[in-house]
Every structure is written in C-alpha cells, then in structure tokens.
Amino acid sequence: GESVGLHLPTLSVQEGDNSIINCAYSNSASDYFIWYKQESGKGPQFIIDIRSNMDKRQGQRVTVLLNKTVKHLSLQIAATQPGDSAVYFCAETSYNFNKFYFGSGTKLNVKP
Amino acid sequence: DTEVTQTPKHLVMGMTNKKSLKCEQHMGHRAMYWYKQKAKKPPELMFVYSYEKLSINESVPSRFSPECPNSSLLNLHLHALQPEDSALYLCASSQDASGTDTQYFGPGTRLTVL
Numbered sequence: 001g002e003s004v005g006l007h008l009p010t011l012s013v014q015e016g017d018n019s020i021i022n023c024a025y026s027n028s029a030s031d032y033f034i035w036y037k038q039e040s041g042k043g044p045q046f047i048i049d050i051r052s053n054m055d056k057r058q059g060q061r062v063t064v065l066l067n068k069t070v071k072h073l074s075l076q077i078a079a080t081q082p083g084d085s086a087v088y089f090c091a092e093t094s095y096n097f098n099k100f101y102f103g104s105g106t107k108l109n110v111k112p
Numbered sequence: 113d114t115e116v117t118q119t120p121k122h123l124v125m126g127m128t129n130k131k132s133l134k135c136e137q138h139m140g141h142r143a144m145y146w147y148k149q150k151a152k153k154p155p156e157l158m159f160v161y162s163y164e165k166l167s168i169n170e171s172v173p174s175r176f177s178p179e180c181p182n183s184s185l186l187n188l189h190l191h192a193l194q195p196e197d198s199a200l201y202l203c204a205s206s207q208d209a210s211g212t213d214t215q216y217f218g219p220g221t222r223l224t225v226l
Binding site: 008031034041043045046051089093095097098100102103104105 | 222
C-alpha cells in the first residue's frame with residue numbers, strides 16, 4: 001500500500017507465521033532492486049537484492065519475488081520472529097540512474 | 113565487514129552554531145553518500161561522492177557543506193541550520209557509484225536544531 005500523511009502502512013503478524021511485504025516500483029527501466037530493514041533508531045540494513053534478469057531469489061528465511069510485468073516486488077519472510085519487527089523499504093535503481101529510488105516503507109509488527 | 117560508522121550518534125545545535133558530522137568506512141568503497149531521513153519517511157539523497165569528487169548534489173541548501181578528505185572519510189559541515197533540518201542523517205557507501213552497487217548504511221546521526 002501507499003503511505004498517507006505521517007502513517008506508514010503496517011503489517012501485523014503472529015510470531016512463527018510467514019510475512020509478505022509488497023512494493024510497487026515506478027520505473028520500468030529499473031533493473032536492480034534491494035530490500036532494506038530499518039529498526040527503530042538505526043540505519044537501513046541490507047537484506048536481499050535481485051536483478052531484473054531473475055524472478056526470484058532466496059536468502060536465509062527471506063525470498064524476494066520480482067514481477068516486471070506489473071512492476072511489483074515482494075519480500076517474503078518465513079517463520080517471522082520478534083526481531084523482524086522493523087520498517088522495510090524497497091529501493092529500485094538502474095545503471096543509468098546513478099541513485100536509488102526508495103519506496104515509502106512498510107512497518108512490520110510481529111506479535112509474540 | 114560491511115560497517116559504516118558515524119559520529120556523533122546524537123547532536124543538538126542552535127541555529128547559529130557550526131558543527132560537523134563524520135562518516136568512515138574501511139571496505140575500500142569508492143562511492144559515499146549523505147542522506148536525510150525524516151520520521152516515517154524513506155531516506156532522501158543529498159550528496160554523492162565518487163572517487164572523492166562530488167558527483168551529485170540534490171539541490172541541497174548551502175548551509176549543508178559536504179567534504180571528502182580521503183576515500184574512507186566523509187564529512188557534512190553544518191552552519192546556520194533551521195529547525196526543519198532536524199532529522200536522522202545517514203551516510204552510506206558502495207563499491208562505486210555506477211547505480212547498481214549495494215549501498216551499505218551507517219547508523220545515522222540524530223540531529224536536533226533548536
């Protein structure tokens with residue numbers, strides 16, 4: 001979803017459930033995508049990336065899916081833990097852009 | 113090691129003060145960035161240094177003055193700031209500034225302007 005005013009879209013999940021965070025990116029020329037996790041009071045932390053020649057990439061407990069047809073990126077977190085509670089930002093870029101474009105962010109709340 | 117360090121962690125300054133934020137990385141990265149982040153918003157790019165030269169200035173007011181003394185260090189000099197400049201200031205680095213290198217962020221400096 002899109003943030004409105006000062007409110008971040010929030011996803012609340014139960015500990016142990018799987019989480020899916022979505023991101024609609026804006027530029028069809030983007031060819032590199034990154035997910036960052038930002039905990040309260042900290043800087044963004046790299047989680048996983050994917051290039052446009054792939055549809056799916058898996059890491060440890062995380063999977064990123066890319067659908068270029070509808071310009072959609074998602075982050076799946078398996079067996080969500082309280083330590084996963086944070087704001088998650090997607091970012092898009094391209095070799096020609098020379099900078100990242102960040103999405104508006106989604107807050108993940110994990111309930112114990 | 114993917115560590116970017118920033119000092120100070122917190123800074124409170126008046127509108128007439130001059131202060132500096134510091135950033136350091138020892139990953140051999142040749143691109144370094146300053147971002148500004150307001151609460152509940154994504155980071156906004158301010159400056160990019162590539163091979164110690166300023167390559168991008170996102171129309172940032174002149175009261176913010178970046179400096180890159182060497183390939184490991186990045187400073188942001190602050191002078192005559194306004195209360196609306198209060199924010200989290202993030203430094204990042206990447207292998208180079210080609211646009212598709214992963215950027216690694218520091219913990220940020222929380223700046224309050226009174």
